[in-house]
Amino acid sequence: MSFAIIFIQDLLFHVFHFLKSKEVSVLSWCSCVLLASSAFLYFMSRPRKIYLVDFACYKPGPACICSKEKFMKMSTCASQVRDESLDFQMRILNGFGLGKHTYWPESLLKIPPSISIADAREETESVIIGAIDELLLKTKVSVDDIGILVTNCSIFNPTPSLSAIVVSHYKLKHNILSYNLSGMGCSAGLIAVDLAKQLLQVHPNSYALIVSTENMNSGWYQGNNRSMLINNCIFRMGGAAILLSNNSSDSSHSKYLLCHTLRTHKASQHDCYNSIMQREDETNTTGISLSLDLIRSASRETIRSNISILGKFVLPFKEQIKFLASLVGIKYLKISMKRPYNPDFKLAFEHFCVHTGAKEIQDVLKEVLQLNDYHLEPSKMTLHRFGNTSSSSVWYVLAYCEAKGRIRKGDRMWQLSFGAGFKCNSAVWRALRTIDPAKETNPWTDEIHHFPVDVSALYK
Incomplete structure (x- = not known):
C-alpha cells in the first residue's frame, strides 16, 4: 500500500511539471488530476489481502489421555448419576466414533473430578498458552508486532477475560485491539x-492473533438428562492459535490466502435456536442440552442457506447456472422438484475441512454436499483421535490434511463450522505454497502413519 502511495505521488509530481512546461489548457490539467486521483482512490480502496501466516493446534500431554474406561470410571463417581445414565453414556462413546486416546483436563480425570473456577482457569491457560507458544515458535513473529487479538470460548468466561489472560502473559502492547467472543x-x-x-x-x-478453545471443566454435566449427557461424551480438550497478516511482505512465507468468509445465522427460527441450549435440568443441574434431531434438521437447513450464497463466489459458472435454473424452475415455473439442484462443490475445492461435530452432522454434509469418504476422512479421523474440540476442530482437520501431504500450491480449501444459534460459517482459503509434512510440526506429526483407521465398527 505504501508503494502505491509513493507511486501516485511521484506520478502527480511529474504530471504537474509536464503540464507546466507545456502550458496546456486548464481542462487538460483537470483531466490529468482527475485521472491520477481516481488511480489513487482505486489503490486505497482495494480490499487488503489477508494471509494466514501459520497456525498451531494444542496437543495435551499423556497425563490427559482419556480412554473410554477412564471416562466411565470418572462418570461413575458422580453421586447423582444413575445406572441407566451410565449405560447411555457407554452407548454414546461406542457409537459416535471417538477413539481411545482423546484428551480431558487432569482436573476431570481425578477421582472424584475436581470442578472449580481455578481448575477451569488452569485448563484454559494451559491450552491457549501452549498453542500460542508453538505458533510463535513456528512464525518467529514478535509479540510486540501483534496489533489485534481475538479469543473465543463459549462456556468459560472469567473476569478478567481470556483475551486479558493472553495480554497479561505475553505482555502485549497496551493499545492492542482485543476482543473476547463467548x-x-x-x-x-x-x-x-x-x-x-x-x-x-x-x-x-498489522498482525492478528486468534485463539479458539473450549473449556471442559466448566461444561461438565453431573445430572441424568440424556440430551445433556451427550455433551460430556463427545467434547474433548483442545485449542488452536492462528496468525493472520495484511502485510504484503508476508505473502512469500505465509501458508494461505483468505479468499472468502461467510456467516449464516438461523436463530430467528425457533427449532434452530433451541437445538443447542445451556439450561438447568429437572433437578436444577446446569448443562448443555443437545437435541440431535433438531441439530440434524438445523444443520441441513443452515448449510443450504450458506452454500446458496457462497456458491456465487466459488463455483464454476456452469454450476451457478444449473443452480439458478433449478431455483427459477421451482419458485416461478412451479416445476415439480423435491429440492433445488445441489451444486458440485468438489469442482470448487480440493479440500473440505468440516467441523467434526458428530456422525449425524457428517452424514448431513455428505448428503447435501455430495462428498465421498476421502473428503470426510480428515473430519472423521479428527473426531476419532481428538474428539469434538468445538471451535478449534476445523484447525485440527486442516492439520490432518497437511500431515498427510495433501496440500499443494494453489489448492482451495473450505472450512465449514456449525454452532449454537443455529449458525453455519465458512472460510475459504487458497494455498500459497505446497506444504511439506516433513518440515511441519502439528499434533498429527508423530502418528499420522497410523491413519486413516476404519471407524465404521464404532458407529453402532
Whole structure:
C-alpha cells in the first residue's frame, strides 16, 4: 500500500511539471488530476489481502489421555448419576466414533473430578498458552508486532477475560485491539477469523492473533438428562492459535490466502435456536442440552442457506447456472422438484475441512454436499483421535490434511463450522505454497502413519 502511495505521488509530481512546461489548457490539467486521483482512490480502496501466516493446534500431554474406561470410571463417581445414565453414556462413546486416546483436563480425570473456577482457569491457560507458544515458535513473529487479538470460548468466561489472560502473559502492547467472543459454540472459531479480517481491512501493516478453545471443566454435566449427557461424551480438550497478516511482505512465507468468509445465522427460527441450549435440568443441574434431531434438521437447513450464497463466489459458472435454473424452475415455473439442484462443490475445492461435530452432522454434509469418504476422512479421523474440540476442530482437520501431504500450491480449501444459534460459517482459503509434512510440526506429526483407521465398527 505504501508503494502505491509513493507511486501516485511521484506520478502527480511529474504530471504537474509536464503540464507546466507545456502550458496546456486548464481542462487538460483537470483531466490529468482527475485521472491520477481516481488511480489513487482505486489503490486505497482495494480490499487488503489477508494471509494466514501459520497456525498451531494444542496437543495435551499423556497425563490427559482419556480412554473410554477412564471416562466411565470418572462418570461413575458422580453421586447423582444413575445406572441407566451410565449405560447411555457407554452407548454414546461406542457409537459416535471417538477413539481411545482423546484428551480431558487432569482436573476431570481425578477421582472424584475436581470442578472449580481455578481448575477451569488452569485448563484454559494451559491450552491457549501452549498453542500460542508453538505458533510463535513456528512464525518467529514478535509479540510486540501483534496489533489485534481475538479469543473465543463459549462456556468459560472469567473476569478478567481470556483475551486479558493472553495480554497479561505475553505482555502485549497496551493499545492492542482485543476482543473476547463467548456463547457462540463450535462456530466461533470462524467468526473470530471473520472479525479479524474486518479489523485487518482498516488497520494496515498489522498482525492478528486468534485463539479458539473450549473449556471442559466448566461444561461438565453431573445430572441424568440424556440430551445433556451427550455433551460430556463427545467434547474433548483442545485449542488452536492462528496468525493472520495484511502485510504484503508476508505473502512469500505465509501458508494461505483468505479468499472468502461467510456467516449464516438461523436463530430467528425457533427449532434452530433451541437445538443447542445451556439450561438447568429437572433437578436444577446446569448443562448443555443437545437435541440431535433438531441439530440434524438445523444443520441441513443452515448449510443450504450458506452454500446458496457462497456458491456465487466459488463455483464454476456452469454450476451457478444449473443452480439458478433449478431455483427459477421451482419458485416461478412451479416445476415439480423435491429440492433445488445441489451444486458440485468438489469442482470448487480440493479440500473440505468440516467441523467434526458428530456422525449425524457428517452424514448431513455428505448428503447435501455430495462428498465421498476421502473428503470426510480428515473430519472423521479428527473426531476419532481428538474428539469434538468445538471451535478449534476445523484447525485440527486442516492439520490432518497437511500431515498427510495433501496440500499443494494453489489448492482451495473450505472450512465449514456449525454452532449454537443455529449458525453455519465458512472460510475459504487458497494455498500459497505446497506444504511439506516433513518440515511441519502439528499434533498429527508423530502418528499420522497410523491413519486413516476404519471407524465404521464404532458407529453402532
